[in-house]
Amino acid sequence: MPRRESCSSIWRGWGMSEWTTIAELADTNPGSLPANTDRGFRFRYIDLGSVDDGAIDWQRVQYISYKDAPSRARRVCITGDALFGTVRPNLQSHGYVPGGHIDPLVASTGFTVIRAHEDVADGRYIFFSLLSENILRQSVNAAVGSNYPAVTDRDVRQFRLFAPPVEQQSKIADVLASLDTQIQKTEALIAKLEKVKEGLLQDLLTRGIDENGQLRPSPEQAPELYKDSPLGLIPISWEIRNLDQIADVVDPQPDHRTPPAVEDGVPYVGIGDFDSEGAIDTASCRKVSFSAYEKQKSSFSVTPGDIIYGKIGTLGRPKKLPNGTYALSANVVLIQPSSYKALLFYALNSSRTEKQILDITNTTSQPALGIEKVRKLLFPIPELGEAEEISIRLEKLSDCIQREASRLISLNLIKQGLMDDLLTGRVRVTPLLDQAQATTPA
Structure with missing residues (x-):
């Protein structure tokens, strides 16, 4: 078919002709299950819920038979x-099917399936x-509907x-895929370390x-090393104290x-205003x-390492306070340890x-902690x-961590910077790789 002639012609020079x-x-939606498919035919079904922010969660891609699908x-x-999630495209529920899948795969009609023409396109690049920001912007502009804005397969093709x-x-796909691998390994390591910490x-x-x-040794191994307490068994040398015995608890x-x-x-x-590194997201x-702010400052002062604790809406989730100029939300309490600062956090x-906290809030219709309840928490x-x-x-x-x-x-x-550069032609991948190779020790 002559479909690729116009595509090849646009690559005779650099610049906007490459858009x-x-x-x-690519072809879009090149294959569908026909109505006469054997009812016992089994496949793995990729629905919209199994794809999030550019990744298919293969653990959620379940086996199903045609009769139950x-x-x-x-x-x-x-x-x-490549799969383009057409419903709420701002969520970027897009995915890619890598190698290694033996079983048949079927996606929801909520996706446009994009299959690259191998002589002119790389599926990973697509x-x-x-x-990219470029496709995100186009898809949001093309979306129709208020509750469930969506684009059509025709929109995607254009x-x-x-x-x-x-x-x-x-x-370019190799470069970005390599970064994705590093990102996934780092995410896996963080998850593992969080489990260890727990x-x-x-x-x-x-x-x-x-x-x-x-x-x-555990109480089962050495029961003589433990004693009963309101919180259960604790080591004999330990004590149970109320929070207000080891910290000032302030309503800001x-x-x-x-x-x-x-x-x-x-x-x-408030509790939700901290980023993943524990810093306040002031923006x-x-x-x-x-x-x-001055009104609060006249009542109390914050020392780095003081703690805020959610009392309304978001309960608990303590955060350490840094240096800086800020006021504290009415939805938190300020905890200022007089001793055991690190341990208390x-x-x-x-x-x-x-x-x-659960025992306290289960007795109320709306989750909330009075400051006196917080002060009497046991530790x-x-x-x-x-x-120490x-x-x-x-x-x-x-x-x-x-x-x-x-x-x-x-x-x-x-990755975001490279996507902005390489997927727009702002930076050419060949000189970039040549430069990296030249600076790499032999």
């Missing part, structure tokens, strides 16, 4: 296909382009993208560390009135007047504290030396 439509590079299970997929020769597309937190805050620097907005928002003011910080914070994150407290050792071990692991989280942010920023 073309998806229809010039929803009517939307019709689009046949093969290795190398997939990365679907996640989306325009930068399309250098296929050899360059493949190199287990360590449970052990250290229930068993502690003995005089030899080892985790104390005792009148419970949220100050009016202003356009250019002081950040008004997205609600802003209040400087006089509202982790104890506030523990399952024992979460259980106390198991070791002797000072043991508490527990804190050191938890801090080391937390620092490790934080370093990986920072690396993940950096990798995502690098």
